[in-house]
Amino acid sequence: MAIYGDEESCDMRGMLGFLILFLLYEKKPMHGQEIADELAKRRGDRPSPGTIYPAIKGLKDAGYLHEEKKIGKTISYTLTPRGMKAFHVARRRFTKIFFGVLD
Amino acid sequence: MAIYGDEESCDMRGMLGFLILFLLYEKKPMHGQEIADELAKRRGDRPSPGTIYPAIKGLKDAGYLHEEKKIGKTISYTLTPRGMKAFHVARRRFTKIFFGVLD
DNA sequence: ATACCTATATAGGGTGTCCGATATATATAA
DNA sequence: TTATATATATCGGACACCCTATATAGGTAT
Numbered sequence: 001m002a003i004y005g006d007e008e009s010c011d012m013r014g015m016l017g018f019l020i021l022f023l024l025y026e027k028k029p030m031h032g033q034e035i036a037d038e039l040a041k042r043r044g045d046r047p048s049p050g051t052i053y054p055a056i057k058g059l060k061d062a063g064y065l066h067e068e069k070k071i072g073k074t075i076s077y078t079l080t081p082r083g084m085k086a087f088h089v090a091r092r093r094f095t096k097i098f099f100g101v102l103d
Numbered sequence: 104m105a106i107y108g109d110e111e112s113c114d115m116r117g118m119l120g121f122l123i124l125f126l127l128y129e130k131k132p133m134h135g136q137e138i139a140d141e142l143a144k145r146r147g148d149r150p151s152p153g154t155i156y157p158a159i160k161g162l163k164d165a166g167y168l169h170e171e172k173k174i175g176k177t178i179s180y181t182l183t184p185r186g187m188k189a190f191h192v193a194r195r196r197f198t199k200i201f202f203g204v205l206d
Numbered sequence: 207a208t209a210c211c212t213a214t215a216t217a218g219g220g221t222g223t224c225c226g227a228t229a230t231a232t233a234t235a236a
Numbered sequence: 237t238t239a240t241a242t243a244t245a246t247c248g249g250a251c252a253c254c255c256t257a258t259a260t261a262g263g264t265a266t
Contacts, residue, residue, distance in 0.1 A: 011252055012200065013223070022204050027163030033213065039178045042200045050255055053215055073213045073262045097115065097145045101125050102198045102205065116223055116253075136243065153225055153266055176232050176243045 013045065016055050021064065021087040029068050029076040032056060119158050121197065124167065124190040125183065132171050132179040135159060
């Protein structure tokens with residue numbers, strides 16, 4: 001059971017999309033690699049392209065992300081109003097569940 | 104993609120064991136149904152027996168839980184020193200990842 | 207033009223969490 | 237005893253997140 005190893009007690013699966021919404025909520029325009037950078041700082045390990053881009057695509061297909069501008073192959077994303085609302089709902093739920101957990 | 108439905112933006116899968124550690128860290132002796140009660144209050148829906156008991160067993164097998172006392176079929180659990188340490192490690196990681204997310 | 211680096215993209219599948227269904231056991235009540 | 241309610245337990249599998257490997261394309265330099 002990987003979750004209960006010596007190093008980690010939870011794998012936090014299912015939080016990637018939520019984290020991306022949060023990052024875009026905080027720092028408006030970000031592209032894929034910037035998101036990966038920020039996740040690397042927070043999680044300790046950097047998500048691979050095969051992790052980050054499908055996650056972005058999922059959020060985009062849900063109508064939560066707007067492609068802002070393209071410079072070369074770089075694509076910047078911002079939250080749509082729908083994405084903003086989805087994040088607020090998710091954050092309220094997250095806060096209720098994990099109230100009191102943080103140091 | 105179930106995660107990005109209208110109601111929820113993340114399923115928070117992979118957090119159940121971590122939450123149980125947290126609940127036992129806060130309120131020392133709890134048995135299965137008390138844990139289910141508390142999770143019901145936080146998550147909104149009550150975990151079924153098929154969810155909660157395998158999760159407890161996983162933590163028990165990892166050496167994180169100590170069976171305190173049995174009254175009838177009721178079993179109360181507390182964190183072992185090892186479980187305490189595992190929770191501290193997990194909470195530090197959790198806090199780093201989700202810093203700034205809560206309302 | 208060629209080489210190289212970076213950013214984006216998809217497929218395919220491993221992996222493990224979580225849940226429904228089901229079973230067992232204890233305590234209490236009628 | 238019989239019935240009922242509660243607590244614990246296991247199994248079997250659906251589900252889908254995430255990763256490895258691979259591919260494509262734009263920018264830049266030589």
